[in-house]
Amino acid sequence: MKNLKDLFETQLKDLYSVESQLVEALPKMVKKSHHPGLQKAFEEHLQETQKHKEKLEKICSELGIKPEGKESLAMKAMIAEAEQFVEKAANDNVRDAGIIAHAQHVEHYEISGYGALIEYAKDLGHDAIADRLLRTLDQERSADDELKQLAKSRINQEAQ
Numbered sequence: 347m348k349n350l351k352d353l354f355e356t357q358l359k360d361l362y363s364v365e366s367q368l369v370e371a372l373p374k375m376v377k378k379s380h381h382p383g384l385q386k387a388f389e390e391h392l393q394e395t396q397k398h399k400e401k402l403e404k405i406c407s408e409l410g411i412k413p414e415g416k417e418s419l420a421m422k423a424m425i426a427e428a429e430q431f432v433e434k435a436a437n438d439n440v441r442d443a444g445i446i447a448h449a450q451h452v453e454h455y456e457i458s459g460y461g462a463l464i465e466y467a468k469d470l471g472h473d474a475i476a477d478r479l480l481r482t483l484d485q486e487r488s489a490d491d492e493l494k495q496l497a498k499s500r501i502n503q504e505a506q
């Protein structure tokens with residue numbers, strides 16, 4: 347890792363791995379969640395996540411970068427934690443509340459990751475790429491907000 351360009355590429359690949367792992371994990375979370383609003387939120391974010399992954403692929407191909415080859419260990423650990431939790435939850439309401447918290451960890455990781463990537467892109471003069479990534483960042487923020495609202499509105503009370 348020598349310079350900002352290396353940091354940019356590493357961050358791009360990390361997020362590509364994050365989105366790829368999430369495309370696999372979200373359908374499992376839909377199955378394990380109970381509240382219809384939560385299932386719907388996951389299903390919608392799965393569609394967006396697929397697009398996020400494709401967008402990163404496209405950006406990589408435009409820049410001549412291979413997107414594969416860096417596994418995000420943080421994401422792998424977050425998924426493992428979520429899967430362990432799901433097995434231990436005593437009932438549907440507790441499971442939903444915990445799944446939301448685990449999903450929010452992931453969204454926050456994406457929000458900070460895209461935030462850094464966008465700054466690197468701007469510094470490197472890739473302004474159009476930064477704009478495209480900003481739209482992804484907005485969707486990550488909206489997904490996080492929706493999870494927060496779901497937790498506040500009903501799910502946490504039902505888990506009590």
Ligand SMILES: [Fe+2]
Pocket residue numbers: 365394395398456486
């Ligand atoms: Fe994403």
Ligand SMILES: [Fe+2]
Pocket residue numbers: 391395452453456485486489
């Ligand atoms: Fe996301």
